[in-house]
Amino acid sequence: MSDSPAPSSPSAPPIGHGLAAALLGGILLVWAGLMGLSLQRAALPDATDGMMLAVFSPGTSDAEAMAAMVRAGGEPVRSTWLGFAWVARGVEPGFVGRLKAEGALAAFGELPVGPTLGGCTATPVDAAKIAATRLQ
C-alpha cells in the first residue's frame, strides 16, 4: 500500500465548501441518531409516577400542556427554559403512560440536554449544574 495519498483525479471527490457541507450533514445525522437512542433509553417507563419532566412537541402552547398534565391526573409544577418541557407531578402509578396518551412525547427524571462549552484550556466547573434542567 502506498504511503501517500492519491493525487487529485477527475474521479476523486473535490475539496471545498461542498465537502464541508456534506461532512456537516453527515455528522449531524449520526449525532441526531445517537441522541435519539440515548434519550429513548433515558425516558421513564409508563408505570412511573412522582416528579418528572414532561416533554411535549415543540410549539405546544402552555394552555395545552397544562391541560394535558391535568387530564393525565397530575399537576404542572413549573415550566423550564424549553417552552415545551414542564416539571410535572403525578401521584398515581402509570402517570407517564397517561401523559403520553394525552400527547406528551416522553418523560424524564432529568432533561439531559443543555448548553455548555469546554474551551481549549478550561471547562466551566459548574457545567453540570448549568447544563441540565433538574428537578431539584
Add this chain to the structure above:
Amino acid sequence: MTTATPAPAPSWRTPALVVICGCLISMLAFGPRSSMGLFIGPLSETRGWGRDVFALAMAIQNILWGAGGPFAGALTDRYGPAPVLAGGGLLYAAGLALMPYATTSVELYLTAGVLIGLGLSGASFGIIIAGFTRLLPPEQRSWSVGIATAAGSMGQFLFAPMGQAFIAGFGWQTALLLLAASMIAVPLLASVFPGPKGMTASGTPAVTGANIGYVAAVRQAFQHRSYVLLVAGFFVCGFQLAFITTHLPPYLTAAGISPTLAAWALALIGLFNVIGSYASGILAGKVSKRYLLCANYFSRGIATAIFILLPISSVTVIAYAAVMGLLWLSTVPPTSGLVALMFGTRYMGTLYGFAFFSHQVGGFLGVWLGGVLYERTGSYDVVWWLGVALAMFATIVHWPIAEKPAPSLAAAEAKA
C-alpha cells in the same frame, strides 16, 4: 530548498478522504473534553471528593496538553501524523475508560489528568494541521485548517448534550466508557494520513524547509523576531478564551443574568465559533494573515470594552457571545499559516506545538488570575480590562510580523 519528493501513487487515500478523517478526529478530540464538567458532580459524589480534586485533574490535563504539544509535534515531523494521532487517541481512550475506576485522587490525576492530557497533545488539531499542511497545496492549507478547527468547535458543541444524554440514558460510568469507545475510532481514521514525507494533491513536494534537526529548528525559530511575536500573541488568545469560558457564567449570574442565559451564552460562543473558524480559514488564504490576526485581537478588545462599559442585559450578552464566538478559534488558521510560511512544513508540528504551548500557558493564567483577582478585588473588572489591554498588546505585536519566509528558509531556498 530541501524537499522530499515522494512518487505519486494511485491510492484510495484521496486528499478529500484525509480531510474528512482529520476533521472527524478533530471533532472527537475536542468533544469529550467539553463533557468533562458533567462528570464532576457524579464522580465527586460517588468518591466523596471536593471540587478541588477534579479541578486539579483538569489543570494537569490542560498543562500536559500544552507541554506535550511540541513533543507530539516533533514525533509528527519525524514519523508522520498517523502514529501520533493513533497513540494520542488510544491514550485519550484509556484515560476516559479508566476514569470510572479511579477511587483515589491520585488515580483521577493519572487518568483524567495525565492520560487524557497526553492523549490530547497527540490527537488534537495541532497534529492534524501539521498533517494537512503536508497534504494540500499552499492555496488550500488555510481552508483545511479552518475546516479542521471548525470541526473541533462542532465537536464541543455536539458532545456536551450527547454526554448529558449518555449519562441520563446509561449512567455516568457507562457514559465515560461510551466516550472512550468513540476515541477508539481515532487510530482507524488516522491511518489514512500520509507518512512524514507528505504529498500535495497535485503531486508536488509538500515538505519544505531545510533538514537541520529539531534543536536547531527550534533555536532558529526563537531567534526569528516574527515567530516570537506570533507566539506572544497566541498567549493572549489562550488567556482570553480560558478566562471567558471559566468566569463568564459566574460574572453574568452575579450581574443578575439567569444561569440559563449564562449557559446559552457559552453555547452561542461554541456555535458562532464553528462559523468563525471556517470563515477565518477561507480569509487566511485570501488576505494578509498578520492583518487578519490584528483585526481579530483588536475586535476582541473593542467588543470586550463595549460589553463591560454597557449595562448588562440579555441583548448585550447574546451580542457579545456571538461576536466572541466568531473570533474564538479564528486565530488558528492564520497563526498556523504564518508558521508554515516562515519555516516551511518540515518542522511544522514542532513549531506550532511551541506556539500552542504559549496558548495553554495563557489559558492557565486566564483561569487562575481571573479567580485570584476576583478574590482580591471582589469583582472581575480588573481582569476584563486586563483582557482588553492584552488584546491591544496582541494587535500591536502582530503588526510588525514579517509575512514572508524566515531568512533561514529563504537562504535554503536560494541555495536550492
